[in-house]
Amino acid sequence: MNTHTLSGGFADAPIQSAQAFRAILDAMARPGKIMALHGAAPPAPLSMAAGVALLTLTDATTPLHLAGAADCAPVRDWVAFHIGARLVKAGDAAFALGTWAALQPVTRFATGLPDYPDRSATLIVEMDRLTNHGPTLTGPGIETATWLSLPETAAFRANRALFPMGFDCLFTCGSRIAGLPRSTKVEAL
Amino acid sequence: MNDATPEPAYNFAYLDEQTKRMIRRAILKGIAVPGYQVPFASREMPMPYGWGTGGVQVTAACLVPEDRLKVIDQGADDTTNAVSIRRFFARTAGVATTTRTADATLIQTRHRIPETPLHAGQILVYQVPIPEPLRFLEPRETETRKMHELEEYGLMHVKLYEDIARHGQIATSYAYPVKVSGRYVMDPSPIPKFDNPKLSDSPAIQLFGAGREQRIYALPPYTKVVSLDFDDHPFTASKAAHVCDLCGARASYLDEVITDDLGGRMFVCSDTDFCTDRQAHGKRGRLSAPISGGAA
Structure with missing residues (x-):
């Protein structure tokens, strides 16, 4: 364990997590809207936004899956100290974190039950870029249509077809975050 | 504040x-x-x-x-x-x-x-x-959960239909x-x-x-x-057929206030901020206090 494990959390958790949640709520309620997060300094390769999302939403009651490069000792130690989430395999996770490639196949993740669609995974997807250019998004939270640089469309269309079941996504890049709930229709531009 | x-x-x-x-x-x-x-x-x-x-x-x-x-x-x-x-x-x-x-x-x-x-x-x-x-139609949580799962909402339409059969209209008002x-x-x-x-x-x-x-x-x-409604009984957003007695608003939702034991009553906006704001902008209703310090 190095000293970096102990740092990088919220300095003032009640206030910073409240501000972070409002940004995440806005991101999820308005799919495609890119919001800024700040307040955490997680170890590489995690982006700041992914670290803030973990600190805000996960704790010892939420099984977490780290995928690919995110599943490294510094991140595992940081999660153990700041969050205490149990690290599990993909199918058991309430939250999963990694790049889109590392999270494949996404059909592994919980999509909820027909009578309890809320028992589904939330994927925190690390992105190289996050812009409002890409596939078209329509649905609840979007007035007419918006666009987001999604890694692909087929997986999200398949996920939308499961509605009301399905997983929900948060896309993170640096300090920025955007949401894509299962309710959003995704069409290739 | x-x-x-x-x-x-x-x-x-x-x-x-x-x-x-x-x-x-x-x-x-x-x-x-x-x-x-x-x-x-x-x-x-x-x-x-x-x-x-x-x-x-x-x-x-x-x-x-x-x-x-x-x-x-x-x-x-x-x-x-x-x-x-x-x-x-x-x-x-x-x-x-x-x-x-x-x-x-x-x-x-x-x-x-x-x-x-x-x-x-x-x-x-x-x-x-x-x-x-x-x-109120099905007391068991296990059943209502299954009804939501199967998108089985016929019971609710039966309830609204029974309103129409009994009262001639959908009587559910809140x-x-x-x-x-x-x-x-x-x-x-x-x-x-x-x-x-x-x-x-x-x-x-x-x-x-x-x-x-x-x-x-x-x-x-x-x-x-x-x-929810029916083609021949479309949903209508109803309110008391009066205007606000304090600000004169015609399109806001009204509360009925009993003012005495002789059948006296007044209707006022339920939204106090909306009503106060209208009065501040000079809107007047039937029972508004006269404008103080007005023209002599």
Whole structure:
């Protein structure tokens, strides 16, 4: 364990997590809207936004899956100290974190039950870029249509077809975050 | 309106951090499945069930120090429930409060949607007594859950049909059931059906908290919300056929107030901020006080 494990959390958790949640709520309620997060300094390769999302939403009651490069000792130690989430395999996770490639196949993740669609995974997807250019998004939270640089469309269309079941996504890049709930229709531009 | 600075003995917005994370996760799942009731581990709050413990927990999970909070009880900013919840958050979160709808960033409401249209920077939190729209038709949770799963809402249409058979019209006038985004039938909390059209395509985020029943549900902005009806008995947003006796408003929802024991009565806007604002702009109703200091 190095000293970096102990740092990088919220300095003032009640206030910073409240501000972070409002940004995440806005991101999820308005799919495609890119919001800024700040307040955490997680170890590489995690982006700041992914670290803030973990600190805000996960704790010892939420099984977490780290995928690919995110599943490294510094991140595992940081999660153990700041969050205490149990690290599990993909199918058991309430939250999963990694790049889109590392999270494949996404059909592994919980999509909820027909009578309890809320028992589904939330994927925190690390992105190289996050812009409002890409596939078209329509649905609840979007007035007419918006666009987001999604890694692909087929997986999200398949996920939308499961509605009301399905997983929900948060896309993170640096300090920025955007949401894509299962309710959003995704069409290739 | 800032009657207190935050009390240092409390965590920000009263609830502990783990509870807020749990509520926040439920809110996000509610947003992802509009109209679906997400179970959550509702906490004891320092007020009785029925006083808005669900709304208070949702508000506590959403508040940031920069917020400007408005609390209404059946449209009024100055009744016991509204005053005590507003003071609760002024004391435990130190947030600014307001009675003006347009200035508020977070509005907790009991049984009304403000007359002033909401805007994109706002969150409306509803206090919900019975979140399950099918509960009075089917008391078993196992059955209503299965009905939502199978999208089997025939029973609700039978109920509305029986209204028509008995009364000649759909007699349900509050907590009027709606269908959200073409999927879940939802109880909009006991708002008058006059307010139902405002649920649909609102630019604001709408969150619903039921503390005793331990459910949270949500409407993201710009979500289609349709009041259930029949082709030959279309939904109508009804109100008392009067104008406000204080501000003369014709299109706002009215409360009837008994003024004596001889059958005297008056109708006033249920939304006190809306009514006060109109009066401040010189609008007058039948029983308005004469303008003081006016032309001699």
